[in-house]
Amino acid sequence: MSIVIKNTLTGKKEKFVPLEEGKVKMYVCGVTVYDDIHMGHARSMIVFDTIVRYLRYRGYDVVHHTNFTDVDDKIINRAAEEGIDALELSARYIRHYFEDAEKLGINKADYYPKASEEMPAIIKMVEEIIDSGFGYVTEDGSVYFSVDKVKDYGRLTNQKIEDMESSGRVVLDGNKKNPMDFAIWKSAKPGEISWKSPWGEGRPGWHIECSAMIREHLGDEIDIHGGGNDLVFPHHENEILQTEAVTGKPLSKYWMHNGMLQVQGEKMSKSMGNFFRVRDVAEKYDKHAIRFYFLNTHYTSPLLYSEEMLEDAKNSLERLVNNYTDLGAYMKQGPDGGEDVSDAVEKYRENFIAAMDDDFNTRAAIEVLFQLARTTNKSMAEKTLSKEGAGIYVSLLDEFNRVLGIYPEISDDDGTLDSVMEILIDLRAELRERKAYDLSDLIRDRLGEAGIRLEDSGDGAKWKRI
């Protein structure tokens, strides 16, 4: 059994074999930090966060880098509007990014390279591209990549240059020799943020930073390169060209792309103006519901965004969380002995791994959780489950949760609250015994207002924080 990954490069699912056994070098394209991140970015972040978590769960030693594009036209323009320095603006949104990432339960990447801090590596790479004959310098001090020199352009896109030009949208501008040529170094306009280079003051083109930063920090070849599928062309295509022009080696063995989030049938994007900021959504939905919403679909599929969808995810997840907290409570109160759960547990683990091994099918993995919930709910109701068995299930769910991050962390038991609740529950039992339902219901209602949900059942009451 091994992991299978849908590789954009070949369009097929391929067995995952890293360059170096047991190790995974992974680079995921991050965001251009000129504004707050939206739910579309959140999807990509959660998807790749989960993939990293799973690879680690499967025993791989993963190095994961995600970049920030902190120098680009939009940042420069936005900063000019606000009358501040470009890097001051990008620093602000990088800060926001981390605040938002935390609200999504994202584990930190090992390193976050920023274009502005990688100039020596970027300039070096541009020089190497020129030296290899793939780059040319223009009169104004810009440097372009020459696609004419490339043998098999369009590998990732599976397209020919001629076909793309027929779109009529690609135009020959400036000093380009071929309309498909792209800037790897842009000369600075007066007043713009710039760095010194052999070609004069300027800044990097969009695609070069990723190529340069990968090479600088991860090496010539990596295992997995990820990002949204809107980056396939031209961004990733061009990254491949740049890197291979210099190293002669494939940039990444596997290319993974997540599907777009759609709002009313259209892609969510800044330019469409139909986006929802993570920080706004996170006001109303917690990270577990948001993660569940995203992971309840395969990462490559398009996904509809609406508040109803989030509401739906929240309700669905509640079923799983109820099961999880019930198992937690049963662990303390359930009977000893009971049937052996080890076979069942092993089966669930196998199914979970089989689902995730198949191109990280989180949706199928979640179905395993629902199956587990149904059968354990039943065995708890029938008292055929032992407290030990419940404990084993809880650890199993904790294990799965290290990958998915959808169950809430059980807050440290406050012993005081436990005893207070015990008193209240006993008191209510007494009241109910005397059929003083008005009082017992009042207690339950008031607890609800205080954020504690009390549920009566045949053998005592259960409570949990909500």
Place this chain on the structure above:
RNA sequence: GUCGGGAUAACACAGAGGCUAUGUGGCGGACUGCAGAUCCGCAUACGGGAGUUCAAAUCUCCCUCCCGACCCCA
């Protein structure tokens, strides 16, 4: 135009030749003083048309419609 991905019950979303998909919502039952949770059951499916096959939601071909990429994008 070229290339890619889709169309599955009320909704969302898996599956990929035969095996009860799953969840939310709906309806009906069990449990219950009530509420909630939980369990059991029910209903509504694989865009259309041909074909291959003993057997097709799944494979092949054709058609219709949707989304994305080709300027910026996760």
